[in-house]
Amino acid sequence: EKGGYDYFMLKEIAEQPKAVADTLLGRIGAEGQLTLDELRIPAQVLKMVDKVVIVACGTAFHAGLIAKYAIEHWTRIPCEVELASEFRYRDPILDARSLVVAISQSGETMDTLMALRHAREQGATVLAICNTNGSTIPRESDAVLYTHAGPEVAVASTKAFLTQLVACYLVALYLGQVRGTKWADEILPVVRDLARIGEEVERVLETMEPVRELARSLAGHDTVLFLGRHVGYPVALEGALKLKELAYMHAEGFAAGELKHGPIALIEEGVPVVVVVPSPRGRSVLHDKMVSNIQEIRARGALTIVIAEEGDRAVVPYADHLILVPATPTLLQPLVATVPLQVFACELATARGNEVDQPRNLAKSVTVE
Numbered sequence: 485e486k487g488g489y490d491y492f493m494l495k496e497i498a499e500q501p502k503a504v505a506d507t508l509l510g511r512i513g514a515e516g517q518l519t520l521d522e523l524r525i526p527a528q529v530l531k532m533v534d535k536v537v538i539v540a541c542g543t544a545f546h547a548g549l550i551a552k553y554a555i556e557h558w559t560r561i562p563c564e565v566e567l568a569s570e571f572r573y574r575d576p577i578l579d580a581r582s583l584v585v586a587i588s589q590s591g592e593t594m595d596t597l598m599a600l601r602h603a604r605e606q607g608a609t610v611l612a613i614c615n616t617n618g619s620t621i622p623r624e625s626d627a628v629l630y631t632h633a634g635p636e637v638a639v640a641s642t643k644a645f646l647t648q649l650v651a652c653y654l655v656a657l658y659l660g661q662v663r664g665t666k667w668a669d670e671i672l673p674v675v676r677d678l679a680r681i682g683e684e685v686e687r688v689l690e691t692m693e694p695v696r697e698l699a700r701s702l703a704g705h706d707t708v709l710f711l712g713r714h715v716g717y718p719v720a721l722e723g724a725l726k727l728k729e730l731a732y733m734h735a736e737g738f739a740a741g742e743l744k745h746g747p748i749a750l751i752e753e754g755v756p757v758v759v760v761v762p763s764p765r766g767r768s769v770l771h772d773k774m775v776s777n778i779q780e781i782r783a784r785g786a787l788t789i790v791i792a793e794e795g796d797r798a799v800v801p802y803a804d805h806l807i808l809v810p811a812t813p814t815l816l817q818p819l820v821a822t823v824p825l826q827v828f829a830c831e832l833a834t835a836r837g838n839e840v841d842q843p844r845n846l847a848k849s850v851t852v853e
């Protein structure tokens with residue numbers, strides 16, 4: 485059942501190119517137009533939306549954080565992302581023009597379910613992004629976009645996360661299409677890149693041996709820090725979450741711009757820091773800022789593990805370990821940049837003798853508070 489792999493998690497990491505392709509299947513037309521009629525939310529309603537609120541927990545929350553960058557950039561609709569457990573006990577301001585997106589692999593997470601009930605009571609339209617057919621969250625939502633990751637057995641989410649990202653991009657692009665924002669000039673080229681992204685994920689998977697070796701060499705450490713900016717920030721959070729739950733190590737993700745506001749005090753000789761570097765093309769100011777951040781932490785003794793785009797020469801002098809990922813548009817980079825972090829966490833857990841598929845204290849589906 486593990487298809488020749490030692491763990492479900494390894495199998496599910498390997499299945500990601502297919503999961504991504506399956507989630508795109510039938511949803512992009514020949515001319516690059518999004519075909520999401522399956523949502524059955526009238527165009528009139530989508531045109532009226534004046535606020536998007538994403539609610540989710542854990543890894544699904546990280547997908548939501550990334551979606552915010554895409555939604556605001558491509559549609560110019562303000563977007564908030566909130567942990568479902570916080571949202572439900574607040575007094576959020578919603579009305580009939582609010583689109584609430586609930587992201588959940590299992591479709592049964594209690595906090596996410598309660599958050600969406602709360603949203604519907606206030607008249608918001610609720611769209612579920614879910615991997616489990618017929619589960620409670622899509623059943624109680626106004627609309628659903630299913631991710632087609634297939635069953636995810638390992639407790640740590642991998643392929644479901646990548647497909648949640650794909651679904652979020654599809655929703656963002658579709659909103660842009662329906663509302664006519666930035667369509668031909670920006671959205672269309674991205675759709676073409678998205679349509680091919682499964683192949684790029686496959687290429688990343690083919691180059692993971694050095695990442696596994698690096699992970700094994702760090703098994704004796706007790707802290708790993710992660711830094712990112714823009715969409716690389718949620719990727720850093722996700723890398724840290726994977727490491728906590730699988731390797732039981734102290735792992736924290738930071739927005740690189742926050743370094744000087746506190747976290748840089750944690751940097752001492754030999755502490756491994758994973759840095760997610762945005763593409764040097766396009767919005768290169770982000771890239772240049774990240775390169776200075778790497779220099780800063782390295783000058784203070786950090787062991788730098790740099791995830792950067794193929795061909796990025798600027799990072800080479802400052803990377804103790806360099807992990808290259810294929811070039812993608814900035815907003816899509818999380819689809820390729822997350823994969824090495826999954827492999828890293830899985831291998832570190834194995835090296836530390838942990839049970840990869842069933843980490844201690846965790847359950848696959850959190851149906852209680």
Ligand code: F6R
Nearest residue numbers: 542543544588589590593640641
């Ligand atoms: C982490 C992980 C959890 C889930 C979270 C939400 O690897 O799997 O953080 O992402 O419990 O679960 P779903 O998506 O089923 O609502």
